[in-house]
Amino acid sequence: MSELLNILSEVPDPEIPVINIVELGIVREAIDRGNHTCEVTITPTYSACPAMFVIEGDIKKKLKKEGWEAKVITQMAPVWTTDWMTDEARRKLREYGITPPEKGSNENIGLPKKCPRCGSENTRQISRFGSTLCKAFYQCYDCQEPFEYFKCH
């Protein structure tokens, strides 16, 4: 499993390429089925996330390149939550300019989100709905820059 997971951690999220699908918590498990074949089970994130179709293709492509014939299974239960995102993934998001989600899938909407550029908590939500299903749109009052927040889910 860990050899497969290592390979899969080189598959980036198509929309946010600095993080990979393993640290996002999208890969549930990867099992060696012998004879260079394997089964990878993934979880959908948002019901309509278009990136999931790309991710499924990318998994097959990447594994094929490394000599594996992969079958990708989508399993919905237990339901994916941003809590499955690693701390490393959160750090990378912040560095990339996206404020990572708080812990806990029931978002505390009142809690201020820190600006990923200047670190200020003097920010406001412009819209709960951003450029993708997973992100909300914020602005920092201090450095004036807009930024996106990866929502708790």
Add this chain to the structure above:
Amino acid sequence: MKNYLLKLADDSFFMGHRLSEWCGKGPYLEEDIATVNIALDQLGQANNFYNYAVKLLDNGKSADDLAFLRYEHEYVNAHLVELPNEDYAHTILKMYAFSVYQKLLYTALSNSADEELAVIAQKSLKEVRYHNIHASSWMRIFAGGTEESKSRLAAAIENYWEYTKGLFAKVEGEEDLIAVDAVPNPDELYEEFIKITEKDFQDFGLIYPKDQWMQKNSRTGYHTEYFGYILCETQYLQRAYPGCTW
């Protein structure tokens, strides 16, 4: 169960479709994006329900076949989701009523004896909570806004509120599902709906349309006069080019 899944899927599918009509035409950029985000969430939910129905039907039909190639009388969505968007007040009213319904529905379904249905509901509930917050914010803004926003919202309520009970209509086979706790009783959900919306209206500063006469025949295969036009849009491509793929 198949009919029940189609009920859920068809509601989300046509709601998503109507909301997507605002794409590129929203009142301002962020609201345009918010509405199409909500529309996309609905389509994702429809996809999940259609795919589960496909599994149960096991007759070679795909989710696309169910969504795009049935005839009018085979769709079991509620009339509310067929209603035109009109102005933003009308759209928000639809979004508000529908989101209250979905929140109640998915909360109950999250505990369904049917595991697969429960999981889809758990996932969908996370999303519709935010649809409800969004729509409620606008209801409050319009209700407490200018003379124009108040009169437009009043017109929306007058025109569309009578379709809200239709959301709680049952489909064939639903009684059996209720009996085994696979799905909640929509009559009970409707009582909750009335309580919640009555309190919300008070909160927003609106007069609640109490004892409002309600339209009938949602989910019977009989649709509003708008439905044919919707199907023309959603089905044209699939019927003009049978078997088309990306």
